[in-house]
Amino acid sequence: MAKLNLIQTLNQTLQQQLAKDKNIILLGEDVGKDGGVFRVTDGLWKEFGNNRVIDTPLSEIGIIATSVGLAIAGMKPIAEVQFDGFSMPMLDQLYHHAARMRKRSQGKYHVPLVLRVPHGGGIRGLEHHSESLETFFAHIPGLKVVTPSTPYNAKGLLIAAINDPDPVIFLEPKRVYRAIKQEVPEKEYTIPLGKTEVIQSGNDVTVISWGAMQKVVRSAIKQLQNKYSIDILDILTLSPLDKQPIFESVKKTGRCVVVQEAPKTCGYGAELAAIIGEDVLLSLKAPVTRVTGYDIPVPLPKLENYYIPNEEKIINAIESVMSF
Amino acid sequence: MVQFLNQEGRASKDIPKISSDVIKRMYELMVLARTFDDIALKLQREGRILTYASLLGQEAAQIGSALAFSKSDWLVPYYRDNGVFITAGYPLDLLYLYWTGDVRGMKIPHDINILPISVPVGSQIPHATGISWAHALQGKKLATGVYFGDGATSKGDFHVGLNFAGVLNTPCIFICENNQWAISVPRSRQTKSETIAQKAQAYGIEGVLVDGNDVIAVYSTVMQAIEKAKKGGGPTLIECYTYRMESHTTADEWKRYRSGKEVDEWKAKDPIKRLEKYMETLDLWDNAYAEKVIESAQTQVNEAVKKFESYPPPQPHEMFEHIYEKRPPELEEQWTSAFGR
Numbered sequence: 001m002a003k004l005n006l007i008q009t010l011n012q013t014l015q016q017q018l019a020k021d022k023n024i025i026l027l028g029e030d031v032g033k034d035g036g037v038f039r040v041t042d043g044l045w046k047e048f049g050n051n052r053v054i055d056t057p058l059s060e061i062g063i064i065a066t067s068v069g070l071a072i073a074g075m076k077p078i079a080e081v082q083f084d085g086f087s088m089p090m091l092d093q094l095y096h097h098a099a100r101m102r103k104r105s106q107g108k109y110h111v112p113l114v115l116r117v118p119h120g121g122g123i124r125g126l127e128h129h130s131e132s133l134e135t136f137f138a139h140i141p142g143l144k145v146v147t148p149s150t151p152y153n154a155k156g157l158l159i160a161a162i163n164d165p166d167p168v169i170f171l172e173p174k175r176v177y178r179a180i181k182q183e184v185p186e187k188e189y190t191i192p193l194g195k196t197e198v199i200q201s202g203n204d205v206t207v208i209s210w211g212a213m214q215k216v217v218r219s220a221i222k223q224l225q226n227k228y229s230i231d232i233l234d235i236l237t238l239s240p241l242d243k244q245p246i247f248e249s250v251k252k253t254g255r256c257v258v259v260q261e262a263p264k265t266c267g268y269g270a271e272l273a274a275i276i277g278e279d280v281l282l283s284l285k286a287p288v289t290r291v292t293g294y295d296i297p298v299p300l301p302k303l304e305n306y307y308i309p310n311e312e313k314i315i316n317a318i319e320s321v322m323s324f
Numbered sequence: 325m326v327q328f329l330n331q332e333g334r335a336s337k338d339i340p341k342i343s344s345d346v347i348k349r350m351y352e353l354m355v356l357a358r359t360f361d362d363i364a365l366k367l368q369r370e371g372r373i374l375t376y377a378s379l380l381g382q383e384a385a386q387i388g389s390a391l392a393f394s395k396s397d398w399l400v401p402y403y404r405d406n407g408v409f410i411t412a413g414y415p416l417d418l419l420y421l422y423w424t425g426d427v428r429g430m431k432i433p434h435d436i437n438i439l440p441i442s443v444p445v446g447s448q449i450p451h452a453t454g455i456s457w458a459h460a461l462q463g464k465k466l467a468t469g470v471y472f473g474d475g476a477t478s479k480g481d482f483h484v485g486l487n488f489a490g491v492l493n494t495p496c497i498f499i500c501e502n503n504q505w506a507i508s509v510p511r512s513r514q515t516k517s518e519t520i521a522q523k524a525q526a527y528g529i530e531g532v533l534v535d536g537n538d539v540i541a542v543y544s545t546v547m548q549a550i551e552k553a554k555k556g557g558g559p560t561l562i563e564c565y566t567y568r569m570e571s572h573t574t575a576d577e578w579k580r581y582r583s584g585k586e587v588d589e590w591k592a593k594d595p596i597k598r599l600e601k602y603m604e605t606l607d608l609w610d611n612a613y614a615e616k617v618i619e620s621a622q623t624q625v626n627e628a629v630k631k632f633e634s635y636p637p638p639q640p641h642e643m644f645e646h647i648y649e650k651r652p653p654e655l656e657e658q659w660t661s662a663f664g665r
């Protein structure tokens with residue numbers, strides 16, 4: 001089996017899907033000849049041509065709004081936005097149209113598009129190149145929000161997202177793009193959307209995260225492996241959320257730490273804390289504790305590392321719930 | 325296309341009269357901007373600054389236009405406009421500092437009316453419309469110049485900015501640096517219009533296509549637009565036809581999508597060489613003068629490099645500053661929990 005990084009995996013997956021279904025098209029800025037700024041679509045323009053892999057005029061609203069129309073009329077648009085920060089104007093079209101066309105047309109139309117979003121910080125980018133915006137998407141009824149954490153799960157999730165009849169936001173952790181290589185099967189496989197994965201089982205504390213934070217969590221927990229027995233959960237689909245594994249884990253451990261890169265207030269972690277409080281409150285031995293970014297814009301690279309949750313902050317949070 | 329200096333630097337008969345001092349100032353700023361750029365690219369290769377967007381080839385468009393504004397006018401540049409910042413008198417060391425990924429580089433001196441770099445393409449265009457609208461409402465005789473690339477003309481922001489400015493007749497000068505590429509996407513893929521200048525017609529405003537590598541043409545076209553705007557004549561769209569000689573940024577490789585032949589053709593249209601030839605015919609330029617100008621530019625840039633590299637690193641708590649005028653309690657708490665104060 002080939003060892004691939006996340007970019008190579010996404011490239012291979014898109015190539016296979018384009019070859020399989022001629023209704024699939026890729027559209028975005030610089031996705032054609034240039035292969036995308038992260039090279040995820042490298043070589044695909046050459047193989048599939050101008051009508052399948054399309055450099056659009058420079059407009060994120062244009063990309064997503066025409067994707068809505070393309071999808072309604074039977075195409076399967078896989079749109080790329082170059083960086084997370086530039087997806088904000090797309091919210092208008094996603095919120096009002098992509099996510100509601102099914103409802104508004106009483107089921108006659110649906111919008112099976114996929115929007116790929118390079119996501120999160122840690123690449124020493126310019127302003128607007130390092131945002132974690134999952135909450136904005138996950139707050140929209142009718143959208144699905146998926147975030148892989150490894151090359152292996154990225155392939156299965158991307159294929160499932162493409163096959164899905166509803167609009168899917170696919171958040172690609174930039175920091176993982178070239179950071180991990182993993183054995184990825186050549187053949188097609190899917191990982192169903194709407195599943196939380198249990199990465200490791202333990203009895204003392206539950207640590208929940210997603211996307212790029214998974215890697216940081218796993219490395220933090222290695223440092224505690226002789227001290228505590230820890231459950232690690234990876235929320236591969238943020239919306240719709242698979243709650244059961246969370247409840248089962250917290251019932252067992254009674255302690256929970258949520259790690260998110262986004263700002264704290266109204267972040268996705270707040271939702272997790274709330275549902276845990278609603279459903280398994282009496283199992284808790286300590287308050288659900290969040291390790292998050294701060295309520296500020298992601299700092300430019302010189303200070304970025306002070307912002308993004310790191311191993312030390314995660315270990316401190318685990319120690320604090322353990323000694324509560 | 326408005327052009328007064330052809331590729332060989334020969335002047336047309338109707339070339340406007342511009343004082344020798346201004347011409348020399350243009351030249352000196354263009355050399356300074358190019359030196360700044362050259363050293364920025366070198367610093368980037370050495371890892372001393374981060375991703376950098378070069379202005380090479382766009383000196384005439386940036387300096388010629390910015391120099392036409394007076395000190396009290398307002399400038400709204402985009403990320404490639406180091407030449408505009410330099411013309412406005414922005415400290416070179418702060419510009420370098422910004423490109424190291426340090427927000428303190430955008431601490432704008434109080435006497436320069438310039439907005440910080442806006443990275444989302446085109447998003448700054450309607451801000452300039454609003455600023456110029458405010459000036460009109462306040463009865464101030466000020467012009468606002470806003471800059472953007474050809475790619476930005478595909479954004480809704482471009483439409484909104486020009487449309488509002490047209491309807492409200494604001495004193496705004498829209499300066500498009502059409503450098504033919506938006507990363508790997510050629511101008512022809514941004515619009516089916518033959519020119520960008522012609523889009524002005526749809527907004528009922530004046531549009532001018534100018535040779536963006538002819539600093540005299542850029543300067544006098546922008547100057548006319550400013551005078552008109554200040555007299556209440558409304559906005560103008562100016563398309564500076566130019567070329568991005570370098571890669572989009574240091575994170576890009578132009579060889580992936582455009583030919584060396586094209587780049588070489590534009591090399592022959594170099595804006596600085598062209599001005600030198602013209603200045604020679606006016607007895608304003610010779611080798612000795614050029615050497616002096618280059619030396620002075622190098623000295624200024626070297627000093628700026630020394631200065632920006634001697635700044636102490638920003639303190640982590642600074643990331644909590646300038647979020648609100650007064651920090652709310654929750655943020656105060658987050659600061660304390662992070663650094664203990």
Ligand SMILES: Cc1ncc(C[n+]2csc(CCOP(=O)(O)OP(=O)(O)O)c2C)c(N)n1
Nearest residue numbers: 086404443444445473474475476505506507
């Ligand atoms: C809204 C938005 N989308 C995408 C990007 C990424 N990006 C940065 S520059 C650029 C191309 C801009 O081209 P143009 O406007 O022609 O200006 P140039 O860089 O060529 O000077 C793109 C796509 C961005 N900064 N902002």
